[in-house]
Amino acid sequence: MVSATIDTSALRHNLNVVRQWAPKSRVMAVIKANAYGHGLVAVARALESTDAFAVARVDEGLALRSAGVDTPTVLLEGVFDRDQLDAAAAANFELVVHTSEQIELLRTAAAGVRFKVWLKLDSGMNRLGFKGTAFGAAHAALSALESVRSPVNLFTHLASADLPELPSTAEQLALFAATAGALPGERSLENSAAMLSFPDAQADWVRPGLLLYGVSPFAGSIGADYGLRPVMTLHSHVIAVKELSPGEKVGYGGDWTAIRPTRLAVAAVGYGDGYPRSLASGAPVMVNGERAGLAGRVSMDMIGIDVTHLRRPPALGDSVVLWGEGLPVEEIAVWADTIPYELLCGISQRVAVTYDSGH
Ligand SMILES: *Cc1c(COP(=O)(O)O)cnc(C)c1O
Numbered sequence: 001m002v003s004a005t006i007d008t009s010a011l012r013h014n015l016n017v018v019r020q021w022a023p024k025s026r027v028m029a030v031i032k033a034n035a036y037g038h039g040l041v042a043v044a045r046a047l048e049s050t051d052a053f054a055v056a057r058v059d060e061g062l063a064l065r066s067a068g069v070d071t072p073t074v075l076l077e078g079v080f081d082r083d084q085l086d087a088a089a090a091a092n093f094e095l096v097v098h099t100s101e102q103i104e105l106l107r108t109a110a111a112g113v114r115f116k117v118w119l120k121l122d123s124g125m126n127r128l129g130f131k132g133t134a135f136g137a138a139h140a141a142l143s144a145l146e147s148v149r150s151p152v153n154l155f156t157h158l159a160s161a162d163l164p165e166l167p168s169t170a171e172q173l174a175l176f177a178a179t180a181g182a183l184p185g186e187r188s189l190e191n192s193a194a195m196l197s198f199p200d201a202q203a204d205w206v207r208p209g210l211l212l213y214g215v216s217p218f219a220g221s222i223g224a225d226y227g228l229r230p231v232m233t234l235h236s237h238v239i240a241v242k243e244l245s246p247g248e249k250v251g252y253g254g255d256w257t258a259i260r261p262t263r264l265a266v267a268a269v270g271y272g273d274g275y276p277r278s279l280a281s282g283a284p285v286m287v288n289g290e291r292a293g294l295a296g297r298v299s300m301d302m303i304g305i306d307v308t309h310l311r312r313p314p315a316l317g318d319s320v321v322l323w324g325e326g327l328p329v330e331e332i333a334v335w336a337d338t339i340p341y342e343l344l345c346g347i348s349q350r351v352a353v354t355y356d357s358g359h
Helices: 008-021 032-036 040-046 058-066 082-090 100-107 132-143 168-180 192-197 329-335 340-345
Strands: 003-007 026-030 052-055 073-075 094-097 117-121 153-156 187-190 232-244 262-267 284-287 290-294 303-306 319-323 352-356
Touching (some): 003 008, 008 040, 052 058, 058 073, 094 100, 153 168, 262 284, 284 303, 284 329, 319 329, 329 340
Parallel strands (some): 003 352, 026 052, 094 117, 153 187
Antiparallel strands (some): 003 232, 232 262, 262 303, 290 303
């Protein structure tokens, strides 16, 4: 009943927009978490003109290789045991290295194996990476390994690039610049928000995720403000229409009360599809291309929509759009008190994903 339409021409368009913003950099297209819910392999095929892909997990990379995608692929968290190391070698993955255990693991690699590695500096996010003098020691240790292709490449991640008014990004960038110094190797620092807010640090490789899916990384704006096109549109259909009298209540807990004669449409979508239960009444929903408001709590499989004011009364089977084309996911994220990333990644297995080159 619920489907997510993926506009692959919008994906390609967004990659071109990213290239215009970072004309001197190569693009590592981030397609972890099933390409932010859009479908790993289909997105990889649509973005085949990228310079590299980045994924979080070994299995994600292996799924690309099984599908015949042989574009360079970076494992953003690296590998954690010998099986993963061997699989990564066979699949020719590039590795982010962020712990001394990973350096020790690389020491055990089979003869003849040579990885391209990205040594990660923890420049202040305090998630992954080496800090301070440990970075220099890690760099020396990696550089001496036979299983590591020379030179070691340099990597960091910025914690607050979506809030450019904070001083912390400039501090992280300065620490990276001071640490990397004149070391050889390629450099990669910037995700979607960072490549827009701090273009001077786009360096050799930018790492956009969200922008490719047509979504703004900044609160208060939408992808279209940057010339991007939304890629995912989440749809369902009207499965019932009813007329309510003033005082009648809708849904679990009777949370929403009709204050006037009300026409209510029931659509077949709910938190079982990944449509967030945290959405409050009044959240926008598009019915036949017109905006209406959610009425009552989101159920597992259904929602109520106040369609009283619509010019065309909805009929059974009519189209309901939850987010995407005409209804920015950024806006729904604000209503749901979350971020667009979580909504996109969170569509459930029940949702039928279809690919359509759209325009
Ligand atoms: C997820 C991720 C990105 C992409 O982030 P966006 O905000 O979606 O552009 C870039 N770099 C790293 C290390 C990541 O984990």
